[in-house]
Amino acid sequence: MDQARCNILVSTDPSAVVTAIEVLSNDGIVALPTETVYGLGASIASPRAIGRVYSVKGRPPGHPLIVHIADPDDLERYGRDLTPQALQCAQHFWPGPLTLLVRRTDRVPDVAVGGSSVVGIRLPANDFTRAVIRGLGDAVVAPSANLFGHVSPTTAMHVCDDLGRSVDLIIDDGPCLIGVESTIIDCSQDRPLLLRSGGIDVEDIESVLRTAVATDLGPSRAPGMLTVHYQPHAQVILARDIHDAAEIDQEVRSSGRSSVIMRHHDRLPLYASTLYAQMRQADRDHCDVIIAVLPGERGLGRAISDRLSRAAAR
Numbered sequence: 001m002d003q004a005r006c007n008i009l010v011s012t013d014p015s016a017v018v019t020a021i022e023v024l025s026n027d028g029i030v031a032l033p034t035e036t037v038y039g040l041g042a043s044i045a046s047p048r049a050i051g052r053v054y055s056v057k058g059r060p061p062g063h064p065l066i067v068h069i070a071d072p073d074d075l076e077r078y079g080r081d082l083t084p085q086a087l088q089c090a091q092h093f094w095p096g097p098l099t100l101l102v103r104r105t106d107r108v109p110d111v112a113v114g115g116s117s118v119v120g121i122r123l124p125a126n127d128f129t130r131a132v133i134r135g136l137g138d139a140v141v142a143p144s145a146n147l148f149g150h151v152s153p154t155t156a157m158h159v160c161d162d163l164g165r166s167v168d169l170i171i172d173d174g175p176c177l178i179g180v181e182s183t184i185i186d187c188s189q190d191r192p193l194l195l196r197s198g199g200i201d202v203e204d205i206e207s208v209l210r211t212a213v214a215t216d217l218g219p220s221r222a223p224g225m226l227t228v229h230y231q232p233h234a235q236v237i238l239a240r241d242i243h244d245a246a247e248i249d250q251e252v253r254s255s256g257r258s259s260v261i262m263r264h265h266d267r268l269p270l271y272a273s274t275l276y277a278q279m280r281q282a283d284r285d286h287c288d289v290i291i292a293v294l295p296g297e298r299g300l301g302r303a304i305s306d307r308l309s310r311a312a313a314r
């Protein structure tokens with residue numbers, strides 16, 4: 001790890017939790033691990049730090065940030081008029097990769113949510129980050145810790161590569177276990193709505209809520225869900241299956257360009273957890289084309305296909 005380029009502290013360092021809390025309390029920004037991807041955290045009570053999160057990422061101001069909490073009881077500090085669906089989901093899936101959109105309380109400043117009346121709240125399954133939020137005594141708002149539109153970071157090194165010393169502190173807690181972002185469900189109205197597929201299967205949510213979850217992945221609902229997103233520098237070409245991938249690979253190579261076929265397409269958890277790292281590695285290797293087999297639309301396959309399709313859109 002290149003310490004000169006970034007201020008990195010390993011999560012097992014005895015001073016790491018206290019140092020992260022100190023930085024956050026002093027209007028600083030800290031890259032924190034979660035089970036999905038690394039987040040770029042700011043205290044919800046620091047408008048200055050929140051402003052820096054947007055500018056460091058190059059993220060447009062209208063795109064709301066997710067509020068990260070440490071304990072289920074915190075849901076009511078930041079969310080109000082909670083629907084039975086929101087409460088059921090929180091109880092069943094937290095801690096875990098699920099973000100719930102609910103109406104916000106006054107504790108959530110306009111600047112964190114682009115003035116929206118709803119807020120995305122999530123309780124990550126990462127003990128380090130929860131200890132930091134608990135110690136801070138307030139929520140941490142965090143988008144993924146990558147440059148806007150780029151591939152999300154699943155290691156501390158990825159954060160360092162994208163953001164360098166613009167981040168006050170990066171906590172290294174090893175590679176993220178899940179590797180794709182949280183599932184986002186809008187629970188602010190009677191009918192639950194899927195805004196982003198992610199680490200929790202929508203089928204599991206439907207079976208807990210005993211109702212179908214409608215899908216609306218349009219840009220109007222979740223301002224950050226652009227068609228062109230999660231993009232490596234290499235061109236991404238999607239393949240139906242591994243034979244199709246091999247054919248594309250041959251064609252690309254015969255045209256004089258370099259290519260790589262993404263690994264683990266037939267083992268969904270491993271495909272998800274290595275997805276972004278494989279794309280970043282291909283870029284480091286100056287690969288021209290990344291070929292990715294689309295998994296089926298069930299379970300984690302839905303989230304993987306979604307990210308691959310956005311990565312392939314030009």
Ligand code: TXA
Pocket residue numbers: 034036037038039040063064065066097099101113116118119120122124142143144145180181182184221222223224225
């Ligand atoms: O797994 C995750 O959710 C990661 C980790 C760090 O927690 N976070 C993450 O944040 O992916 P971000 O900002 O990169 O993506 C969140 C998406 C954005 O598209 C944003 O527009 C949408 O969620 N979103 C967040 N709050 C929202 C709100 N109040 N209304 C509509 N969309 C919202």
Ligand code: MG
Pocket residue numbers: 143144152
């Ligand atoms: Mg993101």
